[in-house]
Amino acid sequence: MPALADDVRFNRDVRPILADNCLACHGADEAAVEAGLRLDDPESAFAERDGVRAIVPGDPDASDLVRRIHAADPEQVMPPPRHPVQLTEKDKGLLVRWIEQGAEYEGHWAFQTVERPKAPGGGEGPAAVDAFIEKRRAEAGLDGNPPASRETLLRRLSLDLTGLPPSVEEVDAFVRDKRPDAYERQVDRLLASAHYGERMAMWWLDGARYADSHGFQADWERYQWPWRDWVIRAFNTNQPFDEFTIEQIAGDMLPGATEDQVVATGFCRNHRINTEGGALDEEWLVENVMDRVDTVGSVWLGLTLSCARCHDHKYDPLTQREFYEFFAFFHNVPEQGKGPGRQGNFEPVLKLASPEQEAELARLAKEIEGSEKELLPWLPKNLHGLAKTAFGERGGNADAGLKKQIQGLKQPEAQKLKKRNLELRKKHEQVEKQFASVMVMREMEAPRKTFILDRGEYQNRTEEVQADLPAFLPPLPQGEAMNRLGLARWLVSREQPLTARVQVNRLWELVFGTGLVKSSENLGVQADWPSHPELLDWLGAEFMESGWDVKAMLKTMVMTDAYRQDVTVDSVKLEKDPDNRFLSRGPRFRVQAEIVRDQALAISGLLNPKLGGPSVRPYQPEGIWSETNFYGNLRNYKHDTDGGQYRRSLYTIWKRTAAPPGMTLFDMPSREVCVVRRSRSNTPLQALALMNDVTYLEASRRFAERMMEHGDTPEVRLAWGWKCATARQPDPEEVKVLVSGFERRLEFYRQNPEEANALLQTGEAPVSDGHDPAELAAMATAASVILNLDEVITKG
Numbered sequence: 001m002p003a004l005a006d007d008v009r010f011n012r013d014v015r016p017i018l019a020d021n022c023l024a025c026h027g028a029d030e031a032a033v034e035a036g037l038r039l040d041d042p043e044s045a046f047a048e049r050d051g052v053r054a055i056v057p058g059d060p061d062a063s064d065l066v067r068r069i070h071a072a073d074p075e076q077v078m079p080p081p082r083h084p085v086q087l088t089e090k091d092k093g094l095l096v097r098w099i100e101q102g103a104e105y106e107g108h109w110a111f112q113t114v115e116r117p118k119a120p121g122g123g124e125g126p127a128a129v130d131a132f133i134e135k136r137r138a139e140a141g142l143d144g145n146p147p148a149s150r151e152t153l154l155r156r157l158s159l160d161l162t163g164l165p166p167s168v169e170e171v172d173a174f175v176r177d178k179r180p181d182a183y184e185r186q187v188d189r190l191l192a193s194a195h196y197g198e199r200m201a202m203w204w205l206d207g208a209r210y211a212d213s214h215g216f217q218a219d220w221e222r223y224q225w226p227w228r229d230w231v232i233r234a235f236n237t238n239q240p241f242d243e244f245t246i247e248q249i250a251g252d253m254l255p256g257a258t259e260d261q262v263v264a265t266g267f268c269r270n271h272r273i274n275t276e277g278g279a280l281d282e283e284w285l286v287e288n289v290m291d292r293v294d295t296v297g298s299v300w301l302g303l304t305l306s307c308a309r310c311h312d313h314k315y316d317p318l319t320q321r322e323f324y325e326f327f328a329f330f331h332n333v334p335e336q337g338k339g340p341g342r343q344g345n346f347e348p349v350l351k352l353a354s355p356e357q358e359a360e361l362a363r364l365a366k367e368i369e370g371s372e373k374e375l376l377p378w379l380p381k382n383l384h385g386l387a388k389t390a391f392g393e394r395g396g397n398a399d400a401g402l403k404k405q406i407q408g409l410k411q412p413e414a415q416k417l418k419k420r421n422l423e424l425r426k427k428h429e430q431v432e433k434q435f436a437s438v439m440v441m442r443e444m445e446a447p448r449k450t451f452i453l454d455r456g457e458y459q460n461r462t463e464e465v466q467a468d469l470p471a472f473l474p475p476l477p478q479g480e481a482m483n484r485l486g487l488a489r490w491l492v493s494r495e496q497p498l499t500a501r502v503q504v505n506r507l508w509e510l511v512f513g514t515g516l517v518k519s520s521e522n523l524g525v526q527a528d529w530p531s532h533p534e535l536l537d538w539l540g541a542e543f544m545e546s547g548w549d550v551k552a553m554l555k556t557m558v559m560t561d562a563y564r565q566d567v568t569v570d571s572v573k574l575e576k577d578p579d580n581r582f583l584s585r586g587p588r589f590r591v592q593a594e595i596v597r598d599q600a601l602a603i604s605g606l607l608n609p610k611l612g613g614p615s616v617r618p619y620q621p622e623g624i625w626s627e628t629n630f631y632g633n634l635r636n637y638k639h640d641t642d643g644g645q646y647r648r649s650l651y652t653i654w655k656r657t658a659a660p661p662g663m664t665l666f667d668m669p670s671r672e673v674c675v676v677r678r679s680r681s682n683t684p685l686q687a688l689a690l691m692n693d694v695t696y697l698e699a700s701r702r703f704a705e706r707m708m709e710h711g712d713t714p715e716v717r718l719a720w721g722w723k724c725a726t727a728r729q730p731d732p733e734e735v736k737v738l739v740s741g742f743e744r745r746l747e748f749y750r751q752n753p754e755e756a757n758a759l760l761q762t763g764e765a766p767v768s769d770g771h772d773p774a775e776l777a778a779m780a781t782a783a784s785v786i787l788n789l790d791e792v793i794t795k796g
Contacts, residue, residue, distance in 0.1 A: 008098040010106045012529045015040075017091045019315055019526045021079050029312040039065075040525070042105040057103040060096045069095065109533065110302070110523040111472060114497050116541035117534040126559040132535035133562045133583050142576055142584045145565040150175050152796065153564055154186060155727035156587070159795050160511050160558065161190040163199035163595045163648075164602050168720070171727050187558055191551050194611055197236030198650050200550070202594050203510055204231055205650075206678065207299040208270050209291075211671040212615045215272030215656040220343040222273075226352055226438040227266030228650075229612040234264075241503060241548035242492035245300065249488035252441050262350050262440050268292050268330065269439035272656065272672060273346060275339035285337030286458040292330040293323070295674040300491050302502035302523035302676075309456040316524040317472040321452060325468035328450035329487045332443050348442040351435040364428045371421040378414040436614075443484070473498070492548065498523060500540035504553060506676065508539070511557050513589040514579070521677045531581045563587070567796045588796045590680060593666030594649035597695060600787050601646055603725050604699035605706055606765060608646040615653040616644035618660075619694045619763070625658055641764055665689055690788045697780075698763025700787060704779035705768045714739050718782060725792045738782055746778035 008014065018026075018039050025032060026039040037054055038044035045055045045065075056062040068078040069092050079086060087095075098104075119128035120135045137143060148156070154174050158166040166174075174186055190196060210228055213219045234244050247254070249268065251261035271291035274284045290306065297305030307313045308323035339346050353361065450467075454460035467482050469475065474495040480486035491499050502523055509515035516536045518528040530536045539553070546552050557563060565586035577584045591599070601607035617640045625637050639645050652660055659670045665685055669675040690696050703721065710720040718738040722730040730738070749756040756777035760767050767776070786792065 006097075008094055008101055010098065010104060011109045013094050014098050015106075015108070015525065016529065017087070017095060020085050021083070021087055021091070023525070024314050027314050028317050029314045031311055032314060042103075045103075055099060055103050057099065058101075060099045063099050066096055066099065108525055109530075110498060110501060110527060112497060113474075113495060114500055114537050114540040114544070116545075117538055119538060126556055126561075128538060129535060129556060129560045130562055132532055132538065133560075136532055136535075137582050137584060140576055140582050142573065142582050144561065144583070145568060145585045147561070147564045148566040148586055148796075149728065151727040152566075153183065156795055157186060157558060158190060159591055159595060159599075161187070161199060161554070162193050162195035163202060163598055164195055164607075165599050165725070166727060168724050171723070183564075184559065187555055191555065194236055195609070196551075197232040197234075198611065198648055200235035201228065201231045202592070202650055203506075204235075206669055206671065207295070207674050207676045208267050209272075209295065209671050209674050210270050211654040211656045213655045213657070214275055214339060215672055216274045216276060217657075218275050218342065219655060219657045220275055220339075222343075222345055222439070223436065223614070224266055224270060224345070224438055225612075225614050225651075226263055226436050227270070230260060230263045230266070232612060233260075235550065238549065238551045241543070241550055243548075244550075245492045245499070246485070246488040249296065249491065250441070250483075250485040253443060253483070253485040259350070259352070263352070263438055265441035266438045268295075268333075268441050271295070273339045274337075275342055279338040280458075281337040283337060283458045285335065286453070288335065288337055289327055289330050291673070293327050296330075296491075297326075298521065298674045298676050300502065301498045302505075302521065302527075303498070304522060304524060309453075315526050318470050321463075321465060322468070322470045324450060324452045325465050326470065328447075328465060328467035329484050331450050332447045332484070333441055334444050345437050345439045348440055349437045350440045351432075351437045353435050357431055357435065360431050361428065364424055364431065368421065368424045368428065371417060371424060375414065375417050375421065378417070441484075494544055500544050501536060504539040504543050505536060507550070507553055508557060509677070511554070511563060512583070512587045514581070518581075519677075521675075586796070588794060590666075590682060590794050592678065593663045593668040596666050596690075596793055597649045597662065599792070600690075600696055600699040601648075603787065604702040604783075606646045606699055606702050607648070608643045610643075610647060613651070616640050616647045616651050617653055618645045618647070618649075619698075620660060620662075624661075625655060639764075645764065662689060662693060662695065686793075687788060690793075691784060694762055696784065696787060697759070698765055700784040701760060701762065701767070701776070701780040702765055703783040703787065704776055705771065707783065708771060708776065708779060714742050714779075717779065718742065718786075721783060721786055725786045726789070738785065741785060742778050742782045745781045746774060749774035749777045 022039050025034045026037050027033070028038070028040060036044070036049065039054065042055075046053060046057065052064045054063065054065045060066045065078075068076060069087055071077040074081050120131040121127075123131050134144070147153070151171055154166045154171055158164060158170075174182065177185070179185070205228065208231075210224060212221060212224070214222055247261045247264035249265070251257055251264040254261055271288055273288070290309065294304075294306040297303045303316060303318070304313075305318065305323060305326065307316070308318045308320050310320070312319045313323075334348055336346065450465055451461035452463050452465060454462050467487075469487075469490065474490075474493070474497075476482060476486055476490050477493045477495070480489055490496055501517075502520075505515040505517050505523070506520050509520050516532050516539075517523060517530045519526070539556075542556070543549075543553050562583045563586070565583075567586040567588040569585050573584045576582070580587070590596075598607065617637065619639045620637060644651075649663065652663070654660070654671060656670055656672045659668070664670065665683075667679050667681055669678060703724075706724070707717040707721040711717040715735055719730055719735055722728075722734065722738070753773060756773045759777045759780060760773060
């Protein structure tokens with residue numbers, strides 16, 4: 001954000017210039033510092049060297065930095081001509097003015113304790129948020145927009161909180177509801193929906209790098225879906241974010257840890273695992289831990305910790321030693337670096353029985369106990385006491401010696417009883433083999449030693465280090481152990497400044513499209529300056545003091561006037577606020593990949609709303625994973641035919657090295673590594689997919705069938721379909737265009753019935769009886785047009 005006043009601030013205006021242009025050679029990495037000059041450190045910057053000082057506060061003419069940035073001689077100018085980034089005239093002017101004004105340094109804003117600033121006017125809740133925004137808009141000479149229509153608001157809110165569009169009935173009910181709290185009632189209804197947890201899981205899984213395969217060349221299947229389902233449940237039950245954090249980092253270390261708390265640690269095991277034959281255990285153990293460090297640093301701290309793997313961080317005040325001290329927290333898992341097999345999960349794992357499996361095991365155990373008691377009379381008398389004890393007190397789990405005696409019985413009746421007993425035991429084992437499993441964390445009794453690795457290479461061990469925290473951040477809370485559990489609790493301690501800022505910024509990004517800090521992936525020294533610094537800290541303090549209540553934070557955001565604005569933009573706002581950083585209008589951007597597909601399924605009536613369970617196989621391009629023999633069950637891919645193909649995209653089986661193209665086309669990351677901010681592109685390929693992919697063709701046909709059930713004329717049917725997809729009534733010109741296209745295609749399909757039949761046979765869903773094929777095909781193409789509208793795939 002540009003400065004709005006004549007004053008120049010180090011954090012807002014100067015630090016970004018130095019970070020981009022100077023700190024690689026004059027920053028925190030002591031090994032890379034040239035001429036002994038650090039420009040991030042005032043003591044070094046103000047010091048005299050060879051009779052000159054780089055910065056003389058208040059005197060630009062005496063400052064060597066000013067001379068060097070304006071030098072014409074390529075041997076003298078800084079940055080040197082070979083540097084990939086060069087200072088602009090505006091940059092140079094800001095540096096000069098900063099020195100004129102005293103060259104005052106500030107500690108990096110994101111590393112300062114989160115204090116709650118007072119809102120302008122002293123408001124609370126959504127009113128406080130709006131007060132901060134209105135103050136900033138006024139400074140920029142802008143005002144806001146009036147509220148969006150109720151239809152638009154409900155669609156916006158539904159997509160943000162559930163990832164699904166509202167039904168026509170829900171829209172109509174909201175429009176009719178004249179109560180003053182009607183909008184708030186809709187917010188509460190959507191936050192209480194089971195689909196809310198699915199929507200929030202989409203937000204979380206990218207950073208968690210969740211997938212259904214190991215990655216690398218062979219990319220065999222794995223089964224981490226129980227952890228994904230834990231995430232959905234955690235959001236639906238509104239688990240406080242501090243507990244959500246602690247359980248994913250160290251749930252296994254909590255006193256009396258429950259099964260769910262151990263499952264939560266699957267977060268730390270979602271990384272890729274190399275199963276290639278030539279891979280080295282020691283090397284890939286290091287890489288696994290590196291991944292955990294990088295992921296935790298990105299997800300919770302908003303820092304690029306891995307930049308210090310090979311040397312001190314060039315921008316943030318993190319040393320290589322501190323990186324490996326952080327590494328030590330995650331180095332004590334009894335795992336092999338290289339996958340010891342091919343397909344499936346690798347130790348440590350937790351096996352999980354479903355309620356149905358637990359009931360079946362209990363039933364079988366009771367039958368086994370009964371069958372063993374029936375065998376008692378057939379045993380030799382000297383074994384009766386032992387057998388009675390084994391069968392009675394051990395619940396049918398007789399010891400090995402007794403089993404051998406039972407197996408040795410030659411009488412026919414005893415043989416029959418023995419056979420039944422063995423069959424029951426085999427069924428018991430078969431049920432246990434069907435248990436789901438999830439890879440989890442577990443501490444080793446004797447911790448591994450951790451060493452600084454020269455240049456980050458696994459075999460180049462140097463000095464041994466112990467687990468510890470970076471010195472530039474607050475220390476561990478008093479009484480906490482310096483272990484993974486202590487780290488988890490530190491991440492969400494009140495004094496630790498980054499986690500709260502990082503999370504509220506990303507929640508803001510989720511609903512407004514861009515974070516208050518645009519670089520939501522990085523709040524380190526190279527971060528963008530916040531558009532509303534005080535608001536960011538107010539939200540961070542509110543989040544922590546609310547008990548880390550995610551639903552409450554989202555409600556505060558979506559209840560604001562800023563969120564409820566119309567998206568209309570005029571020439572003044574385009575000039576002064578082109579990227580809507582001052583929030584002079586409502587949020588408008590293309591919805592994410594999963595919602596593009598889920599919305600089409602929902603509008604068409606095809607969506608299978610089942611929650612959770614193993615990953616499913618929707619339609620994919622033919623032969624998508626058949627190029628090699630190394631893909632296990634995914635090699636001869638066949639889409640589901642039992643309704644799984646219509647489940648939400650959240651449940652799509654995810655192969656890292658060849659992610660579903662229908663998702664990556666809309667900017668979903670491959671999940672090979674942690675990604676906390678998706679790119680957002682608009683390309684012709686997206687439109688081609690929406691017009692030709694079997695998912696959308698089938699959805700268009702079923703949507704057409706729904707439209708034909710809602711009226712007797714093309715005009716009425718198409719108007720209903722438009723409202724179903726956009727939440728609003730079309731205007732007469734829009735209906736006219738749709739009807740014209742429908743009639744043109746109707747004539748074509750009547751003359752080419754084979755084309756109509758080919759279109760209608762797309763997908764597994766049966767064609768409803770009673771429709772003229774040509775008319776249905778023409779309506780399906782009109783439905784495709786509606787599903788392709790910019791207004792449909794965009795949240796406005």
